Amino acid sequence: MSSDYPNWKIAGASVRGAAHSRSGLPNQDAVRFLPDTGAGARIVAAVSDGHGSAPHFRSSTGARFATQGATDILAWHLDTQEDDEIEGALVGEIISHWQTSVIADLQANPISEEDNIYPGRSAYTPYGATLITVAADENIAILLQIGDGDLLLGYADGSIERPLRDDEGLHGEETYSLCQDDAGQYFRVATMWNQGDHHWPDFIILATDGVAKSFRDNDGFEEAIKHLRTLAHDNWDETIEALPSWLEEVSRNGSGDDSTICIAIRTDTNMPRKE
Amino acid sequence: MAKKIPLDPAAIARRQLQILLAVDCSGSMQGDRIASLNYAMRTALPELRSVAADNPEVDVRMSVLRFASTAEWQIEAPEPVENIQWTDLTAEGETHLGDALRLLADRLTPAAMPGRQLPPILVLASDGYPTDDFESGFDAFFAAELTSSAIRLAIAIGSDADNEILGRFIRHPELKPLKANNATDLVKYIKWATTAPVKAASSPTNSPDPLKAFAQEIDENQPVTSDIIW
Numbered sequence: 268m269s270s271d272y273p274n275w276k277i278a279g280a281s282v283r284g285a286a287h288s289r290s291g292l293p294n295q296d297a298v299r300f301l302p303d304t305g306a307g308a309r310i311v312a313a314v315s316d317g318h319g320s321a322p323h324f325r326s327s328t329g330a331r332f333a334t335q336g337a338t339d340i341l342a343w344h345l346d347t348q349e350d351d352e353i354e355g356a357l358v359g360e361i362i363s364h365w366q367t368s369v370i371a372d373l374q375a376n377p378i379s380e381e382d383n384i385y386p387g388r389s390a391y392t393p394y395g396a397t398l399i400t401v402a403a404d405e406n407i408a409i410l411l412q413i414g415d416g417d418l419l420l421g422y423a424d425g426s427i428e429r430p431l432r433d434d435e436g437l438h439g440e441e442t443y444s445l446c447q448d449d450a451g452q453y454f455r456v457a458t459m460w461n462q463g464d465h466h467w468p469d470f471i472i473l474a475t476d477g478v479a480k481s482f483r484d485n486d487g488f489e490e491a492i493k494h495l496r497t498l499a500h501d502n503w504d505e506t507i508e509a510l511p512s513w514l515e516e517v518s519r520n521g522s523g524d525d526s527t528i529c530i531a532i533r534t535d536t537n538m539p540r541k542e
Numbered sequence: 543m544a545k546k547i548p549l550d551p552a553a554i555a556r557r558q559l560q561i562l563l564a565v566d567c568s569g570s571m572q573g574d575r576i577a578s579l580n581y582a583m584r585t586a587l588p589e590l591r592s593v594a595a596d597n598p599e600v601d602v603r604m605s606v607l608r609f610a611s612t613a614e615w616q617i618e619a620p621e622p623v624e625n626i627q628w629t630d631l632t633a634e635g636e637t638h639l640g641d642a643l644r645l646l647a648d649r650l651t652p653a654a655m656p657g658r659q660l661p662p663i664l665v666l667a668s669d670g671y672p673t674d675d676f677e678s679g680f681d682a683f684f685a686a687e688l689t690s691s692a693i694r695l696a697i698a699i700g701s702d703a704d705n706e707i708l709g710r711f712i713r714h715p716e717l718k719p720l721k722a723n724n725a726t727d728l729v730k731y732i733k734w735a736t737t738a739p740v741k742a743a744s745s746p747t748n749s750p751d752p753l754k755a756f757a758q759e760i761d762e763n764q765p766v767t768s769d770i771i772w
Binding site: 438481506509 | 545549550553556596597598657658660691742
């Protein structure tokens with residue numbers, strides 16, 4: 268179980284993409300992290316990317332539901348359950364919570380006739396969104412993702428890795444989504460245990476796909492993330508303060524998409540931090 | 543004032559969106575059909591430039607392939623749309639769709655489309671039945687690495703167009719060929735097929751099936767009524 272020693276720091280930032288600014292659309296990404304004070308022995312992070320296209324006209328709301336539900340559920344499980352009971356039902360609970368939130372929103376804000384033009388859609392389609400969520404304390408890290416975006420872990424030797432497998436069966440801009448009837452089968456999940464060795468991350472980053480798509484290639488993106496890890500460890504407060512303007516610069520000169528990041532660092536390490 | 547996080551400008555790039563337009567220039571296209579197609583492209587290009595200018599995060603480029611008794615690139619290197627000057631196509635000969643599909647296949651590779659690309663847009667316009675070995679052309683086309691991610695649209699010109707073949711090119715359960723039965727339809731569809739996917743791609747989105755919205759737009763747009771039928 269968690270100690271009370273606050274050995275993680277966490278923060279996030281989200282900016283509206285230039286294309287959405289021009290068209291007057293809201294930022295359709297969402298980010299949430301716990302504790303909201305930004306430091307704790309247990310952290311929970313979530314980012315979500317609302318699909319944004321016409322059939323998903325309430326996807327900014329769907330993204331907000333996704334991050335709220337996932338962070339609350341992961342925090343509750345990590346704080347109240349035995350570690351080895353955590354993994355099983357999380358995906359089902361996250362989907363169920365998201366669907367319940369959508370149905371409640373539909374009842375409070377029914378869809379008008381003019382918006383109800385997409386044949387074959389389910390009740391959840393207008394709210395379609397991706398989700399990346401992570402919970403970690405000093406013993407365990409739980410990682411879940413449905414759809415696109417990037418989840419990377421960083422280590423004291425300066426390396427970074429993608430702990431989840433790539434999605435399969437997608438073409439072009441397609442993504443898996445919480446709004447799919449069979450969303451549960453498209454979640455990618457991993458649990459990591461702290462074995463007391465060096466293979467325990469000191470850096471976690473969750474990013475919607477607008478960030479990586481702004482880089483010329485994946486190598487450029489990962490180099491930038493490695494650099495961000497070093498800066499975050501060297502001067503957390505300055506880095507977090509500068510994060511929104513960095514995201515704006517990335518999006519403005521790259522994808523033009525909404526761009527969102529949540530990052531966490533572990534502060535209880537004396538290991539060298541190579542870049 | 544927050545310190546700036548350094549960012550290597552060379553690491554950031556706009557995404558490229560390539561439009562590959564394959565046009566049937568066989569003998570049956572002679573006269574009103576090829577004239578209408580040339581007119582359609584002349585009117586579509588300013589609109590396409592305008593759409594591209596409205597979405598500066600996307601580098602929109604176009605190549606044009608003509609096929610008749612053989613297939614050849616009219617504009618081979620992907621040209622920024624703001625630079626394209628349309629040269630009228632002429633029509634004569636057979637309908638070597640297979641040759642055209644093989645040339646398209648050569649372009650639909652990561653080597654030919656390097657870096658972060660948006661899914662390419664392929665537009666095939668044809669008025670007749672292929673006269674060459676189109677089966678091996680389809681095999682090569684669908685074996686190309688980027689074909690499955692491409693947005694594939696087809697325009698059937700006139701009532702003799704082979705809708706089954708054009709449907710095989712699209713290979714999507716909800717997308718159908720656009721049926722241009724007269725000059726008005728052809729102009730409308732050429733403009734739509736070259737600009738609508740650019741507008742959609744330029745508005746960043748991700749979803750389980752991005753092509754569904756196109757299927758609906760096609761359904762809403764057909765049929766166009768006119769007294770003059772090819």
